[in-house]
Amino acid sequence: MKKDNKIFTFLRDNSVPIMFVIICAVCIPVSGFSYSYLLNEIVTRMGRNIFLILALLIPIMSGMGLNFGMTLGAMAGEIALILVSDWQIWGIPGVVLAMILSIPISILLGAFCGKILNMAKGREMITSYIISFFMNGIYQLVVLYMMGSIIPIKHFSVKLPRGYGIRNTVSLLNMRQCLDNLLAVRVGGVKIPVLTFMIIGVLCVFIVWFRKTKLGQDMRAVGQDMNVARDAGINVERTRIISIVMSTVLAGFGMVIYLQNMGNIATYSSHSQIGMFCIAALLVGGASVDKASIGNVFLGVILFHTMFIVAPKAGAQITGDSMIGEYFRVFVSYAVITVALIMYETKKRKHKSAAAQQLQAAQNEEAAK
Amino acid sequence: MNETLDRTNQTLADRLREFAKSFGLPRLIIAGFLLLLFIAAPFVGADFWTQISNTINRFSWNAIMVLAMVPMIHSGCGLNFGLPLGIISGLLGATLSIEFGFTGPMSFLMAILIATPFAVVLGTLYGWLLNKIKGGEMMIATYVGFSSVSFMCMMWLLLPYHSPTMVWGFAGKGLRTTISLEGFYDKVLAGFLQINIGNLSIPTGTLLFFAVLAFGMWAFLHTKTGTAMTAVGSNPTFARAAGVNVDKMRMLSVILSTWLAAIGILVYEQGFGFIQLYMAPFYMALPAVSAILIGGATVNKATIANVIIGTFLFQGIVTMTPTVMNNMIHMDMSEVIRVVASQGMILYALTRKTEATK
Secondary structure, X not given: OHHHHHHHHHHHHOXXXXXXXXXXXXXXXXXXXXXXXXXXXXXXHHHHHHHHHHOOHHHHHOOOOOOOOHHHHHXXXXXXXXXXXXXXXXXXXXXXXXXXXXXXXXXXXXXXXXXXXXXXXXXXXXXXXXXXXXXXXXXXXXXXXXXXXXXXOOOOOOEOOOOOOEOOEEEOHHHOOHHHHOOOEEEOXXXXXHHHHHHHHHHHHHHHHHHXXXXXXXXXXXXHOHHHHHHOXXXXXXXXXXXXXXXXXXHHHHHHHHHHHHOEEEOOOOOOOHHHHHHHHHHXXXXXXXXXXXXXXXXXXXXXXXXXXXXXXXXXXXXXXXXXXXXXHHHHHHHHHHHHHHHHHHHHHHHHHHHHXXXXXXXXXXXXX | OHHHOOHHHOOHHHHHHHHHHHHOHHHHHHHHHHHHHHHHHHHOOOOHHHHHHHHHHHHHHHHHHHHOHHHHHHOOOOOOOOHHHHHHHHHHHHXXXXXXXXXXXXXXXXXXXXXXXXXXXXXXXXXXXXXXXXOOHHHHHHHHHHHHHHHHHHHHHHOOOOOOOOEOOOOOOOEOOEEEOOOOOOOOOOOOOOEEEOOEEEOHHHHHHHHHHHHHHHHHHOOHHHHHHHHHHHOHHHHHHXXXXXXXXXXXXXXXXXXXXXXXXXXXXXXXXXXXXXXOOOOOHHHHHHHHHHOOOEOOEOOHHHHHHHXXXXXXXXXXXXXXXXXXXXXXOHHHHHHHHHHHHHHHHHHOOOOOOO
16 A cells, blocks of 8 residues: 555656656657667757756755746857857867856846846746846847947958848857867767766766855755745845856856857847756756756756657658647647646645645644643 | 925926826836837828827737736736637637638638637636646746647647648648638728728727727626626635635636637737738737736736727837837837837836735
8 A cells, every 4th residue: 555655656756757758768769760869869969958957956946946037148158159259269268268258247147137036026937037038138139239339249250241230140160069079989879078078067066065055055945935044144135146146157158068069159049949948858857846956957858858859750750740740849848847837836835725724723722722 | 205395385396206106117118218209200201190000000909919918917817928828719710710611701700709619618727727826827827828839839730621721732731820811801890990081090990899898898897796806806815705706706817818819819810911820829928918017007907998008008119119210220129129118017017016916
């Protein structure tokens, strides 16, 4: 009896990853991709995405939910890369310089985002989501109108022919996969970007260490209960802002890594979907709005991107129309986020009503005395 | 500071300041900006009356979708970011009506009739879901909208539509991304009693249709059920104590909102002349949300006047900025201005200290 219960709890708590394992198990044979091709693709995508997804962990820790505002960090990374490619600094120095340049922009944007989220406590997610749209407008203003006219941009390959504004795509050909190729190891036809994974490893160690520091503990306290944390003498507002700033800075780094792998910047659209895909991947890995671990990130990337690679081909094989698979994976990304949000909210309500019942019972007891 | 001043000696500046405070600064900036655009229009060579006609036209297309925000705000469900769900019911009605071979004004009527059961069923499910997750409505509504749009993307391809005006010519199946409404209900409302004076043209029919629905909404909010709904929104505990079924009221408001969104998209299509499928409804909630907020609504308070003022201001900016800005500084900054103004307005509303929904 008890064992059954355990299995049931396990199934319920991990329903999303299990569902994805099933989807992948069905789609992989149908799609007909070779295993070495799949493995190669997944390793590449792990190197490309994990850093970005890790950036989401810190705001979850401090109880601010899924940071849809990570798009701001992505914008900062893009602006930094545009500047670096205009200065024609390529290779590893270019990547490092872009990361350094992205820091002040990320801090500025992150602080702005954190300030606003402090004004909208209790609805952080929808607010951060709207902030990402709002900032997209400002980003366009800067990149499309101010770059070249106010911010000096020289190189013709970056600038639009009309004299100001940035081209639709900025090529990073001379920077393409320079991080990934340095120290790359080939194991049976699968290229493993060791350096990228080492950077990711360093970030993982940092996050584990950070949780144990005073600031990390403060964040967890704020995430548990803001009022209790405030009574304990923690500056709640400041802690929350720091957590968003950290997330934004990490997202900026992550975007630089992501784009050096891709090899070009789609100036006006690269960042727009990033938040959604990262959040979906994290949730597929079994994370929830208030709890996420590094393990969730890795599992999520593998499952989500396997689905992403095989779905269009499998859809084409089953229905004879390649667009079905394309739409299917977009649908799954949104559906996963929807389901995770619903589960989180119902759980929160259940806890609340349970707490209310306990209080009621305690009061009844008090009254009986 | 104003309290220390003698009230009788209140200067005009003070009164203005108080007015700005109650009206909201961003709203004032947007209204001022639009006024400036209207004044500037003749000087930069844009015809004033054409601009006015465009604004009124776009107002008539969008007003009902903005009106769809009202019931959910009243019942405390917040801003309906799940508007695309209702839009999908409308699209199903539109495509099915054409598929069944209706033409002319009849196709519009049938589209409304067919869309209604879809809106009611989807609205019921959506309302049931929102009742389960009180407090987190807005975020989940957003993603319900997104998932339903991306789900329907697959359905538009798979559902067995055959009407040659709608499916891809060479494949013979799968709906096109845009379907022309010529011969169906293109301008069916706008053409009714249309007034044309020089460059000014007013789509009387569409405005009347909106007026009827808006009046209906106003009247409904003053019935017993409507008052109960408002009570649920302003104080659920009190409403429950007064014997109102909170969940039922919220569900009713969601169904109403979904249905209005379905009608709204049909009216939009008849003005625009095309049905847009696939990813088109994706971001349609955001303009409607920001329009009602610009009109003076908050996350938990909205009136019909907010709808009318808001839609007019929002659509005014959307139509005026491209022409005026282009002529003035030879730069098309309209997109940026639209995004910053509308999203900024939503942000402003979300950060106001309102009583958190329960």
